[in-house]
Amino acid sequence: MKTTLPPKGMRDFLPKEKEVREYVMNQIREVYRSSGFQEIETSFIENIENLTGGDGGENTKLIFKILKRGEKLDLDASSTEDDLADLGLRFDLTLPLVRFYSNNKNELPTIFKALQMGPVFRAERPGKGRFSTFAQCDIDIIGDESNLAEVEIILTIAKALKNLGIEKFKIKLNDRRILKALVMGAGFLEYEFSDIAITLDKFDKIGRAGVISELESKAYDKVKIEDLMKITDELGEKGLSAVETLSPEGYKNLNEIFEVVDVLKEGYDIVFDHTLVRGMGYYTSTIFEIEHADLGYSIAGGGRYDNMVASMIGIDVPAVGFSIGFERIVDLLMEEGKIDQGHVKIAMIYSEKDALVDVMRSAMKLREEYTAVSVYKAKKKLGKQLAQLQKFGYKGFIIYGEELNVEFFE
Amino acid sequence: MKTTLPPKGMRDFLPKEKEVREYVMNQIREVYRSSGFQEIETSFIENIENLTGGDGGENTKLIFKILKRGEKLDLDASSTEDDLADLGLRFDLTLPLVRFYSNNKNELPTIFKALQMGPVFRAERPGKGRFSTFAQCDIDIIGDESNLAEVEIILTIAKALKNLGIEKFKIKLNDRRILKALVMGAGFLEYEFSDIAITLDKFDKIGRAGVISELESKAYDKVKIEDLMKITDELGEKGLSAVETLSPEGYKNLNEIFEVVDVLKEGYDIVFDHTLVRGMGYYTSTIFEIEHADLGYSIAGGGRYDNMVASMIGIDVPAVGFSIGFERIVDLLMEEGKIDQGHVKIAMIYSEKDALVDVMRSAMKLREEYTAVSVYKAKKKLGKQLAQLQKFGYKGFIIYGEELNVEFFE
Numbered sequence: 001m002k003t004t005l006p007p008k009g010m011r012d013f014l015p016k017e018k019e020v021r022e023y024v025m026n027q028i029r030e031v032y033r034s035s036g037f038q039e040i041e042t043s044f045i046e047n048i049e050n051l052t053g054g055d056g057g058e059n060t061k062l063i064f065k066i067l068k069r070g071e072k073l074d075l076d077a078s079s080t081e082d083d084l085a086d087l088g089l090r091f092d093l094t095l096p097l098v099r100f101y102s103n104n105k106n107e108l109p110t111i112f113k114a115l116q117m118g119p120v121f122r123a124e125r126p127g128k129g130r131f132s133t134f135a136q137c138d139i140d141i142i143g144d145e146s147n148l149a150e151v152e153i154i155l156t157i158a159k160a161l162k163n164l165g166i167e168k169f170k171i172k173l174n175d176r177r178i179l180k181a182l183v184m185g186a187g188f189l190e191y192e193f194s195d196i197a198i199t200l201d202k203f204d205k206i207g208r209a210g211v212i213s214e215l216e217s218k219a220y221d222k223v224k225i226e227d228l229m230k231i232t233d234e235l236g237e238k239g240l241s242a243v244e245t246l247s248p249e250g251y252k253n254l255n256e257i258f259e260v261v262d263v264l265k266e267g268y269d270i271v272f273d274h275t276l277v278r279g280m281g282y283y284t285s286t287i288f289e290i291e292h293a294d295l296g297y298s299i300a301g302g303g304r305y306d307n308m309v310a311s312m313i314g315i316d317v318p319a320v321g322f323s324i325g326f327e328r329i330v331d332l333l334m335e336e337g338k339i340d341q342g343h344v345k346i347a348m349i350y351s352e353k354d355a356l357v358d359v360m361r362s363a364m365k366l367r368e369e370y371t372a373v374s375v376y377k378a379k380k381k382l383g384k385q386l387a388q389l390q391k392f393g394y395k396g397f398i399i400y401g402e403e404l405n406v407e408f409f410e
Numbered sequence: 411m412k413t414t415l416p417p418k419g420m421r422d423f424l425p426k427e428k429e430v431r432e433y434v435m436n437q438i439r440e441v442y443r444s445s446g447f448q449e450i451e452t453s454f455i456e457n458i459e460n461l462t463g464g465d466g467g468e469n470t471k472l473i474f475k476i477l478k479r480g481e482k483l484d485l486d487a488s489s490t491e492d493d494l495a496d497l498g499l500r501f502d503l504t505l506p507l508v509r510f511y512s513n514n515k516n517e518l519p520t521i522f523k524a525l526q527m528g529p530v531f532r533a534e535r536p537g538k539g540r541f542s543t544f545a546q547c548d549i550d551i552i553g554d555e556s557n558l559a560e561v562e563i564i565l566t567i568a569k570a571l572k573n574l575g576i577e578k579f580k581i582k583l584n585d586r587r588i589l590k591a592l593v594m595g596a597g598f599l600e601y602e603f604s605d606i607a608i609t610l611d612k613f614d615k616i617g618r619a620g621v622i623s624e625l626e627s628k629a630y631d632k633v634k635i636e637d638l639m640k641i642t643d644e645l646g647e648k649g650l651s652a653v654e655t656l657s658p659e660g661y662k663n664l665n666e667i668f669e670v671v672d673v674l675k676e677g678y679d680i681v682f683d684h685t686l687v688r689g690m691g692y693y694t695s696t697i698f699e700i701e702h703a704d705l706g707y708s709i710a711g712g713g714r715y716d717n718m719v720a721s722m723i724g725i726d727v728p729a730v731g732f733s734i735g736f737e738r739i740v741d742l743l744m745e746e747g748k749i750d751q752g753h754v755k756i757a758m759i760y761s762e763k764d765a766l767v768d769v770m771r772s773a774m775k776l777r778e779e780y781t782a783v784s785v786y787k788a789k790k791k792l793g794k795q796l797a798q799l800q801k802f803g804y805k806g807f808i809i810y811g812e813e814l815n816v817e818f819f820e
Binding site for chain 2: 002004010011013014018021033038042043044045047049050053067069073078081087096100103104108109111146152159256260263312345356357363373388392
């Protein structure tokens, strides 16, 4: 049955929403570009094997799969989803970026600073404020093993946020190697790391006691859990200095990043957070997340993923990336009503007796002066017509005649 | 198997391509907005019934269908594609616009001037220069039954093309009512109109003789075909004036449009073309197409589709739209190499001995002055490093030190 609604979990955007979205995208794009990032576009559709075969974690369960077409689709011989689908919609921008880089390496600079903005798709059960598609704004530096890359990315993202008028945020920093040393230091085995990290990740939500009881419910050794908490407490009290012996590499890395960003930051905070985990399996060392100070939720996140290109083409290429949660930024700015682009939209009203050619000639001229000029034939109820124009953002109107005077709405 | 290529028929865009695409989009967007069109965004994904149930013509055979998810997918009970897929990717921007308008009518002005830019997807057999996804740039006016709408749309599209440096083009105009009168005037029956129109549409490609032989091969009456050709020849010789008695409504409509556009056009041509058909089944009166004068192919097309909203919500709402074939415009401009945005990208080179914090502070300052500043650590082979930077569009470089002098490449 035909419906006027978009499919469940999908969205349309009205002019006032779209205007804010475009504005935010352009503001972010401008800052990214100014730091030397170059915009690329990757396909929205990927081969299904590329989507399912990587480190996509939970996201691989949320793929919108596309039915094979033509003679490739053999319904009788198909017994699984894999037989039916050969393509899928991308669920993030990182996986397509790695494929893109692997494919175009020879056409790109040795150190490639990539900028990507666009929609991603995840077949999550939609709910209030949760959609199956949303935009991401990513920057990544591929080919730089030094943490100049981290510094550049952090400073650039922070500048983009400040540029949008978002002042109160906190950058949280950790290193996967520190996390690993923490878990192994408590006596856990390497293969247990990922599972324990999943629980540690919930520290802000369920607290220390919650973490302990979840680890206990997973039947881990009580002594090891106690040791893990002891080290965790120490890191919590002493901060980064407590990491120096636990993970010298992680310590050196974060310390160098702090040395630069602490000096150059403007207004925002950057802190070491030993409970920061970040979900994606592919991160190898630095991980970061930006939290809005008042709202307490994450508005950006990323990290270093030095093994992903190698897993595709067998060549070691270091990489680090950061993704802004575009939808949250837009929601934030829409709520605050902060955006006024100073557009002056004018309506020109003409009547039956006017020659359309003269009316249009005047409109074309006025368009050089005002942001937008739209031509409408006068309705019988002019007052009502003008009221509607004002409601839809027009700043004033002109009644077509010999003199083209703009009358601005009050 | 994982691959580094995008799926067949899909595309990635390198920085230099993406830069042109963004530039073209923004140039078009600016002109559209200036004429009072408001940008909206519609879902890339539609309910499958909406895609298949309309007047999409051939496009409904080219839908990328999305597999149902979770418990909704019952492989055992599925015997057709319809059982397996509940969603599909949009194949144009018009159908989603009509759904959007129908859904949001009360939030939109009585006369709604819509601007939409974005990708559409058609599962065509990909070939050289033919892809399964491409961008469209549409403007539509919904709610205006007068041909001010046509005039506004034609002048706006023409201005957008000229603004991009495309000077040589020809706007071809026809009216479906004229076409119908032509076919019925030769004695054909109403239900035969669409099929005959399909053949007439090939006039530029197969010529007069080709049209006759195709109609004969379709077993139409030879006398009627002869009559059809006679009227066609007359229209070809006498132009619009020959239409006055054949289709008074069509004549009046086109005449009024010519009266305005002929006077206000700048450089381009606008002509009556009685062989212009336009494929889509939903057009009701005015149809138009823009042809590049040298290349001889169409770069934009559209028409009036007064019945589409009614077919969705049962309320008569007039509508007219024009779509720019974005990919052809981009190809054209890439070939001509016409685009220079005057960006000044600078590289800043530092060495091991420099403090990263000072280097970054300088870079941040320089970013206020140049379009983009990117920081790189000096390589052993500095000459080779600089040559690569130049190759990738950097205009000059700075060796970090006490004085930050830009050395421009020659």
